[in-house]
Each structure stands twice: as C-alpha cells, then as structure tokens.
Amino acid sequence: MTDTPIELWHAADTRSFRVLWALEEIGVGYTLHPLPFPPRAKAPDYLAVNPLGTVPAFRQGAVLMLESVAIVQYLAQRYPEAGLALGISEPEFGAWLDWLHFGEAALTFPLAIVLRYTRFEPGRADQAAEDYGRWFGARLRRVEAGLEGRDWLCADRFTGADISVGFALLLADFLGLAPRFGPNVTAYWQRLQARPGFQAAKRAQGSSLAELLAP
Secondary structure (H helix, E strand, O other): OOOOOEEEEEOOOOOHHHHHHHHHHHOOOOEEEEOOOOHHHHOHHHHHOOOOOOOOEEEEOOEEEOOHHHHHHHHHHHOHHHOOOOOOOOOOHHHHHHHHHHHHHHHHHHHHHHHHHHHHOOOOOHHHHHHHHHHHHHHHHHHHHHOOOOOOOEOOEOOHHHHHHHHHHHHHHHOOOHHHOOHHHHHHHHHHHHOHHHHHHHHHHOOOHHHHOOO
C-alpha cells in the first residue's frame, strides 16, 4: 500500500493544505492537482472525482478520501516512521486524537463562516462574521492554555494534531484574526510556519488563497 501512487486535489490554503503539509512532512511522493477556488464553481470537471466539489480529494489506489483531518490521520498511521501519529499505548494518545479533530470541528468551522461572509457575501451578514470571529477566539483560548510550557500540542513532538490546528491558524491569519492570538499561539504559529514541511507545501501549491480570490 505504501508504494501505491498518491494523488491530491488541492486549492491553495484551503482545508486540503492539511493533507499537502502532511505529505511533505512524511516525504512521500504524490501527484498534485491544483484547483481554482471554489472548485465546484470554477472546475466542473472535478465533480467527476468528488461530486460535492469540495477539497481535498485524496486517492491512493482504491482508497478515496474527502475529509482533510481523516486523511491526515490515515497518513500519520499509514506512515508511522514519520512520527506524525501517537501510538495507542502512549499516554497522550487520547489527547492527540482530541487535538487532531479539534483543529477542524472547533476551530476551522467558525472560520469557514467568517470566510463566506467576508469574502463571498460581504455586507450581507457582517454581524454573523463578527460573531463567529469571536467564537473562534473563545475556542482559541484552549490552544493558548494547551501550549503553556510546550512547543507542540502532544508528546513533546510535532504530530498530525499540529497540522490540524495549524491549518486553522493559517486560515485565521488570512482572515485578519491573528491579533486575537495569545503569546503562546503566536509563537506556535511562527514555529509551524518555520517547518520545512509547511514551507515545502506552500511552494508545492504555488499560489495562495488571496491570489485565488483576487478579482
């Protein structure tokens, strides 16, 4: 299975960035299919791969996956030598799983609402965007506390949980919410951006969400 070619359908700085980042951290080869954003409107041929038109779409042999955090978990456990997963016998295994899914369920969801109403439907629901921005800030307090005295979220090493939460910080920074980061989260975000895997993923995608959304 680990020798089976990997394909990733990706739009710059969207949820699929989590998967691209994980692939670069692991160092496994892949074929990248860059897409405009939103792909369901601007790349109709992509619907043959994913009828929802969302990103990511990940394929390895007969495996087709569409949920970014699930794909990160799949890769982390499929390639354990990369160290992105914690073993079930490790004391912080539960914390690793919790942080892994917290990055999407608690952090990225409100940001997606902010993105919609500030970039695609401005003026229609400015108050909703502000409310969800505050919601994100409230949940970010858990990350601030979780990083007290730590460089990474779990087991004193970088794992897939950091990729999951790190993507939420990338999106928050793009949306202008970085001033809401506390000192621990600010330093953490700087460490994440300094990682060679993060930088390689940025180079691999070739553009940014800001460029994709430019008039």
